[in-house]
Amino acid sequence: MRRTAVSVAALVAMTGLPAPAHAATEALASRPFFQLPFACGTKVFTDSAGSHAGYVDKALDMYPNTDNPYSGGYSADGWEVRPAVGGTVRYLSGSTTNTMYVEHNSTWRTMYAHMKNRVKNGSKVTRSTVIGRIGSVGTGKPHLHYEQQQKVNGTWQLVKPYFNGKNRSLGSGGRQILTSHSCTHPKPTVWCRYRTEKAVNKRSWAGTKYESEGKLTKGTVYVFGYNGYRKPGSTVWRRLKSSGGADGQGPFVSGNHLKYLGGGTSCPA
Numbered sequence: 386m387r388r389t390a391v392s393v394a395a396l397v398a399m400t401g402l403p404a405p406a407h408a409a410t411e412a413l414a415s416r417p418f419f420q421l422p423f424a425c426g427t428k429v430f431t432d433s434a435g436s437h438a439g440y441v442d443k444a445l446d447m448y449p450n451t452d453n454p455y456s457g458g459y460s461a462d463g464w465e466v467r468p469a470v471g472g473t474v475r476y477l478s479g480s481t482t483n484t485m486y487v488e489h490n491s492t493w494r495t496m497y498a499h500m501k502n503r504v505k506n507g508s509k510v511t512r513s514t515v516i517g518r519i520g521s522v523g524t525g526k527p528h529l530h531y532e533q534q535q536k537v538n539g540t541w542q543l544v545k546p547y548f549n550g551k552n553r554s555l556g557s558g559g560r561q562i563l564t565s566h567s568c569t570h571p572k573p574t575v576w577c578r579y580r581t582e583k584a585v586n587k588r589s590w591a592g593t594k595y596e597s598e599g600k601l602t603k604g605t606v607y608v609f610g611y612n613g614y615r616k617p618g619s620t621v622w623r624r625l626k627s628s629g630g631a632d633g634q635g636p637f638v639s640g641n642h643l644k645y646l647g648g649g650t651s652c653p654a
Contacts, residue, residue: 482523573610
């Protein structure tokens with residue numbers, strides 16, 4: 386994608402995207418817990434493009450399942466898009482780029498552009514709902530244009546994007562590869578004691594490709610779910626009885642480093 390500076394007025398004419406307003410301050414405490422708008426575990430290449438001049442650190446172009454969308458043969462066309470958080474779909478009237486929003490509450494919304502096969506205007510959606518597919522409506526190379534917006538003093542303002550609680554904004558020419566943490570799994574119903582056999586990462590989801598939320602201390606007893614575990618590949622990952630995790634129900638720890646101690650009437654001897 387060619388990277389050249391353009392004015393905001395030129396941006397609107399070139400892309401058909403609505404002109405951005407910018408928040409002087411952001412009330413981070415009120416921010417929903419946004420996740421990348423793709424299925425759990427999806428690798429996503431994101432970058433800032435020349436057409437984002439004037440708000441390059443806030444808007445992102447997204448290409449799933451690739452390390453480099455500019456290499457020959459790659460296309461994001463048709464890839465399923467899901468909302469970063471649940472809410473209500475609102476189309477932008479008269480848009481030439483199929484721009485739509487998901488309004489999450491009265492002060493936060495996310496924007497999605499260039500999609501095809503969109504859900505209907507006014508649809509109620511959850512994080513697992515497919516709201517459309519990546520297309521090239523109003524642009525050249527198929528990709529998803531994505532923004533997070535906050536209402537400040539009655540006006541929607543473009544803010545820096547956060548995913549899984551972390552600032553993922555980029556500067557001019559910036560690129561990054563992220564993993565979608567848009568994951569959920571039923572919470573365990575049986576909780577038992579385990580001792581850590583080594584210092585071990587607690588991760589936002591079950592697998593080493595997911596973000597660490599810190600480490601548990603070696604030789605310490607913690608409470609983990611006996612059921613409700615995940616098993617990607619050959620390793621069992623158990624949910625820690627704690628706050629955190631991609632779905633807010635606790636992070637996961639590899640069972641390879643846990644020794645079962647039992648405890649409690651529901652835990653097997």
